[in-house]
Amino acid sequence: MDRRRFLGRAAAIAVLPLGFPFGPASATPEAMAEAIKKVVGDSAVTEGRVKLDMPPLIENGNTVPLVVSVESPMTVADHVKAIHVFNEKNPQPNVFSARLSVRSGKAIVGTRIKLGDSQKIVAIAETSDGRFWSASADVIVTLAACLEEST
């Protein structure tokens, strides 16, 4: 490798990190919209039937209780097939995807999640007729989920 080419490559390598900032990349509202699109496809998402229960003000983003409930008779003809939860500002837009069936009896799922920032959470339910329903919640997080290992 001659000197000129070496200098050129060295310069290129020096510039590289600018394009890849250190630290976790964060999901964006666009990333969330894309993640939602992957699940719902081209179907319309209607607001309603879904209830997303979580505290509006969160002191500790490491464990945030969350309950998603969907109004549904849960019969063979009309039941909830899946419940998906998405976020805007964690490193990844997906939170969880739960699969339910007639055997579930009630379309209610509870869990605890991590939140890295104040943001909007969206829950989407898929019913057996192929339609999608949603609910969202804006939450304020005062202590973000820890980014460094505790010692």
Add this chain to the structure above:
Amino acid sequence: MANVLVNAPKTAKRGAVVEIKALILHPMETGFRPGTSGQIIPRNIIERFTATWNDAEVFSMDMSPAISVNPFVSFFAVAAESGTVRLRWTGDQGFAVEEQVAIAVE
């Protein structure tokens, strides 16, 4: 395994909808955090939780790193017949834990 807590009724009326709660000890390492050495700690999460009632699946959940440490899940199931509810967690680094509870339906 001692590191699993399951809360489910021991008996249920036929056709009743029962709530099952499950908690498991797990670090749920996101794969985004630097450790004390400055290196990123490799991801180690539970990817999937499934619940079967007499081998018929009643509930399943795909998890992401956004699920809290020591994942807790609560869900409902119709008590159709007496049997065993089998809960299974699988994830990164070959993690697989199974727990079962018996529910008598009268």
